[in-house]
Amino acid sequence: KAGVTQTPRYLIKTRGQQVTLSCSPISGHRSVSWYQQTPGQGLQFLFEYFSETQRNKGNFPGRFSGRQFSNSRSEMNVSTLELGDSALYLCASSLGEWGTEAFFGQGTRLTVV
Amino acid sequence: AQTVTQSQPEMSVQEAETVTLSCTYDTSESDYYLFWYKQPPSRQMILVIRQEAYKQQNATENRFSVNFQKAAKSFSLKISDSQLGDAAMYFCAYRINAGGTSYGKLTFGQGTILTVHP
Numbered sequence: 606k607a608g609v610t611q612t613p614r615y616l617i618k619t620r621g622q623q624v625t626l627s628c629s630p631i632s633g634h635r636s637v638s639w640y641q642q643t644p645g646q647g648l649q650f651l652f653e654y655f656s657e658t659q660r661n662k663g664n665f666p667g668r669f670s671g672r673q674f675s676n677s678r679s680e681m682n683v684s685t686l687e688l689g690d691s692a693l694y695l696c697a698s699s700l701g702e703w704g705t706e707a708f709f710g711q712g713t714r715l716t717v718v
Numbered sequence: 719a720q721t722v723t724q725s726q727p728e729m730s731v732q733e734a735e736t737v738t739l740s741c742t743y744d745t746s747e748s749d750y751y752l753f754w755y756k757q758p759p760s761r762q763m764i765l766v767i768r769q770e771a772y773k774q775q776n777a778t779e780n781r782f783s784v785n786f787q788k789a790a791k792s793f794s795l796k797i798s799d800s801q802l803g804d805a806a807m808y809f810c811a812y813r814i815n816a817g818g819t820s821y822g823k824l825t826f827g828q829g830t831i832l833t834v835h836p
Binding site: 614635638640647648650652653654655660661663693696697699705707708709710711712714716 | 751753755760761763764765768770787809813815816820821822823825826827828829
């Protein structure tokens with residue numbers, strides 16, 4: 606069974622640009638969550654989607670958005686990139702509405718220059 | 719707000735020895751889950767062990783076991799017979815077993831870097 610797949614693995618963007626990251630969950634998993642990991646702030650929750658609906662959102666500015674498709678694949682978008690958005694972005698999937706265990710992808714390393 | 723604290727930024731252990739990583743958390747909830755995740759240099763977060771708060775029995779997965787003290791809000795991870803492949807960053811995480819603002823949200827500690835010496 607394939608794990609959580611995140612693409613691309615690495616990205617370099619210029620300040621002011623926008624970026625879209627993709628996450629394909631484990632087959633059968635319907636919940637997808639996104640996290641930002643930085644050395645200073647650690648792991649912070651961005652948002653969670655279930656059946657194409659955002660159910661929860663962390664404390665991030667509106668420049669961070671996401672969506673989930675009918676096949677449970679999810680994308681997150683960051684507009685007007687800032688240097689501080691440089692981070693490892695991790696996606697996790699869970700089985701079902703009350704999935705207790707989150708399985709993570711390898712992340713996308715975003716560098717903003 | 720729920721918080722998770724890992725007071726040991728770094729730990730080291732000799733191969734085949736035992737090491738314990740500490741974690742404390744703060745919550746007013748009674749129904750929740752606690753996890754230990756391992757993040758090796760490959761960056762992928764791997765679930766090591768899970769504990770349900772309503773279970774008094776400590777979880778065990780092969781060489782990994784936890785000491786869950788609910789009243790003290792403590793959740794330590796013991797790694798027995800340490801192996802070189804155990805070297806990684808270890809994160810303690812917490813999740814409420816409810817909906818609303820807890821959907822899909824794991825709260826993580828700052829992590830402990832574990833070094834295993836041959």
